[in-house]
Amino acid sequence: MxxxxxxxxxxxxxxxxxxxxxxxxxxxxxxxxxxxxxxxxxxxxxxxxxxxxxxxxxxxxxxxxxxxxxxxxxxxxxxxxxVTLYDRAEMQAILAEPDLRARIRRHAAFVTASNRRIAPLLEALTGAAASEPDAVAMLTEWADRRLDVATRYAHAAAATGQLGVAEEECRDVLFATMDGTLWSRFVGQRGWTDERFADWLAAMWISMLLRE
Structure with missing residues (x-):
């Protein structure tokens, strides 16, 4: 056998x-x-x-x-x-855009889509942070990651020679406006569409960050 x-x-x-x-x-x-x-x-x-x-x-x-x-x-x-969101192909394609105005518009749409994905869980974690150390730790880690992204994005923006403010100011403006709070206010509470919010966010960034 x-x-x-x-x-x-x-x-x-x-x-x-x-x-x-x-x-x-x-x-x-x-x-x-x-x-x-x-x-x-x-x-x-x-x-x-x-x-x-x-x-x-x-x-x-x-x-x-x-x-x-x-x-x-x-x-x-x-x-x-x-792989961080910053290092992924979609974000790298945005960063490859040489015209900073066009880059910012694409980035605003990208951030808006991210805000929509994370909004429900972000709201839950923010509510839990008052009593749950794990929630606090997660939100702190995310803030650190967001600051890193804002720093790298601002450095790339400065390299174009098209910024109208200091690189550090660009970093701080992005850090303060990418966290989903504004999306929640305008889209979640005031009924704006994502498209309207993305257009507004891009216009705000352009007016604050670029040379006239």
Whole structure:
């Protein structure tokens, strides 16, 4: 009798299943953080919503704070790849625009789309920050990341020779106006469309930052 032939181990399929499980957990956590609050959400509830064992959630993310971080950046970037939004192809294409006015208009549309993606979770985290250290830590990390983006963007803008203000002022204006607060006021509370807000944001940046 011939020797039995072992079936090859399908590592690709296992990786796909693991990735699908992670996505289900992240989606479930995102929904619960928004609907009932970060502090009120337990890992067990996330597991139940995702249809997995709670041990699977802990094995994938270890802590609720780590899960929150993954939820945030998937919301913000669109996937789990550890590549900052600034370094991604869409943003790099914007930075490649030589005319600063055109670059700013494209950037305003980009920021507006990002604001819409993160708005529900940002609101939930802001509300949780009064009592949840994890929420405070996440918002602090995001502010640090936003300052880094504003610094790099301002440096690139200054390199065009088209800025009408100091590079540091450009950095500070961008840092203060990209966080979603203005989007929430105009779109969320006053009913503006995203297109109207993006046009307004671009016009404000151009009037404040560029040479006449």
């Amino acid at each position: 011939g020797a039995k032939i072992k079936r090859p181990y399908d590592s690709t399929r296992r990786q796909q299943q693991a990735a699908e499980t992670r996505r289900s957990i992240i989606t479930a956590a995102n929904e619960l953080f928004i609907s009932q609050g970060y502090g009120q959400t337990t890992m067990k509830q996330v597991a139940e919503r995702a249809g997995v064992a709670v041990e699977t959630v802990y094995a994938a993310f270890r802590t609720k704070a780590a899960l929150l971080r993954h939820v945030w950046y998937v919301d913000f970037r669109g996937d789990e790849a550890e």
